[in-house]
Amino acid sequence: MLNKKVLSIILGGGQGTRLFPLTSARSKPAVPIAGKYRLVDIPISNCINCNLKRIFVLTQFNSASLNRHVKNTYQFSLFSEAFVDILAAEQTPENPTWFQGTADAVRQCMHHFNSHNYEYALILSGDQLYQMDFMDMLHAHINSGADITVATQPVKAKDASAFGILKTDEHHFIRTFTEKPPQDQLAGWDSEVSEEMEKEGRLYLASMGIYIFNRTLLEDVMFNTNDVDFGKDIIPNAITGNKKVLGYQYEGYWEDIGTISAFYEANLALTDDIPRFNLFDKSKSIYTRGRILPPTKMSGTFVERSMIAEGCIIHAKSIERSVIGIRTRIGNDTIVKNTYIMGNDRYESIEEIEKAESEGMPHLGIGNRCEIYNTIVDKDCMIGDDVTIKGGEHLADTENEMLVIRDGVVVIKKGAFIPNGTKI
Template sequence: MTLSPSRNISQLTQSAVAVVLAGGRGTRLEALTKYRSKPALHYGGKFRLIDFPLSNCINSGIRRIGVVTQYKSHSLIRHLMNGWGGFNRHLGEYIDLLPASQQYANDWYKGTADALYQNLQFIQKTRADYVIVLSGDQVYRMDYGELLADHVKHDADVTVACLPVQQSEARGKLGIAQINDEHRIIDFVEKPHNPCEIPGRPGWSLASMGIYVFNTDFLVEKLKEDAVALSSRHDFGHNIIPDSIKRYRTFAYTFEEQACQTQYWKDVGTLDNYFQANMDLLTRQCQFDLFDQHWPIWTYHGQTPPARFSKDECGRHGLTQDSLISGGCEIVGAQIIHSLLFTNVKVEGGATVEHCVILPETTIGQGASLKRVIVDSHCTVPAGIEIGHCAEADKRRGFTVTQQQITLVTQEMLDKMPLTSQRQQQLHLPTLKQTEESVVTHKGQH
């Protein structure tokens, strides 16, 4: 990523506070978010989704950040405490956790706008000129200094970061904006089933990225107004943005015009999108370069030894092709092909892992064969098992299979899997044949 020659850091970004909305349930990610919030989900071998907007803040020069948490936030909070605690409050730097503490109501956060309304005290105490509202579960790089500069240039009350996407990708999933020649938003519809096209660009729509810049005084006024509106859903996309278009200066900032070589943005809201976003990282031609040291992605990463590749007890050295292997991994005479292995994954002799995403602290048993599979963290995959080769067989065993034939495996699914003879042996349980032989022997002794 090539940085803009004029980085808008010193004045604008230091006059801004960022609020990261990190309370999402992530229900479309199925069992991956059963015990963790979506922003806490692992991504890219050693990161969590929350690391990307936070890294954008740090690299842009924004050092005052609030993180709004809600559902299943324990692992997220632990990650933030471990990896994002190096701020100096004496220099005006901090990340504050903002859980649903019912300061203004007796409910959970009822929507994205309500989440900020219930944290008005935090926003007002910062005395910032601008508030940047960010989603905590998207993968992208953005210089927020350029976003702020565009906001100021237009003398805007609110600016919505937007990106052209294919209509099929936007349909029913993303807010869609229409703009005039001055980039002023003239219409906005949240998640329409028939998104309007960009003029002169058939098949494409201008989608909201869920990233907003507000003048602070304007935001406070709008949040108070929305809080007492009985018909409101208390949501930015459904209420705040459409209402602002009618009465205030509301502009779009088009992300593809940012001064860098490539733009990459992924909302990994489904298992298929999550799988593909990880697979994207495996080629050197990927638009999102984890090895870009000019715009690093910061995170917490525990102390681990280097990845180790060794032959198994049969003398097999194994094979690794087009893969990302994280620290602490042990590959013992196995084949790893076009896959991504997170921290402390062990793959035992004779196993094959092909086009897979294996989350941390997982063991793939001897001789297992996995293809197009996501394996959740802390799993023990049985020796000899085949997963991802037959969708119907995977479903019968209780695994989740997506529309694009990606199989999700968790330890709970493995524990509930019907016991086969091989599985019984692994658990040191007697098979039916062994039980019958034991009965015969017992009778003979009497």
């Protein structure tokens, strides 16, 4: 079977500085999304849905929570060959340094991969949002006789400067590549796209950072070059070196969640009536850690276009276009709008709550009579009563011990303590 010839390799990401402070204590793939998942669940679930169940996750930076999540979530039958294994960066006599880039991470782990039988390596990013049929991409790779296949997404000219742009011929093989071209240098970089993409003005093929390598070529590149990055080094060198590099056009939803604003918008977009990233499609299920939590309990709350995870206790006045994560507590008469609340890792006991209230201190969750707009609230925050947080373009970028503001989005840091009556 073809799926048994594939080894899936998920890159655990670097420091993720543009997603700070969400990445201050965790790696990008470990960032919670949609109230109950982690970003790494997306590529792993895509693999499982394609019956690709031999998966390695390569981790290095702030990896403890990511390693714990993967270990506790993905367990298969002892009688199958399926696995999701973590390969943490390790120093060895042959490799005394940590991972220096995406390709170097794969290079340093090749001895683990080569203990398995495989013909094709599927290399994925651990921090993107999409639902994709990898088997369709694999068939295109095999039928074309390609050495490497690069998944591409048609983008508009205004977005092209944020990506590596590929130019394909009439057979969809990539002939040239440019990294993040300036707007005034895009002339001639358009490629043949579908009629639908052409009507939308999406004429430029951006690399999605998703690759299929033939094993023989991967081994040759890993053992005979010192290139450290796929996007900047190996793919351009393969194109100029006359390797057969196929561009596989994917026109479905795909979001490279690299900034706070992109992360914020991607989460709120899940509340749309028919979201482009559809969590309710059983053929494309997203898997995550199974938690034994009670149903969410709500009292006196008006809810409009929102997603609320399990285990919450909510007495809010209203929740509109928001995502509410697991174990969230929200007090009386509080208004939440255009906000992602990640939730909590534990419940406080009644005694802890009573003690905090007797001392006039906030307890875990969001207090009474608060107004929370255009905000991301990271996990385990303690927000007091009568707190007002109103994000928006009127706010300048800033950072302090409690929060970060980026592009008008207020991000309350993990575990932040916000006193009663605070106004932001």
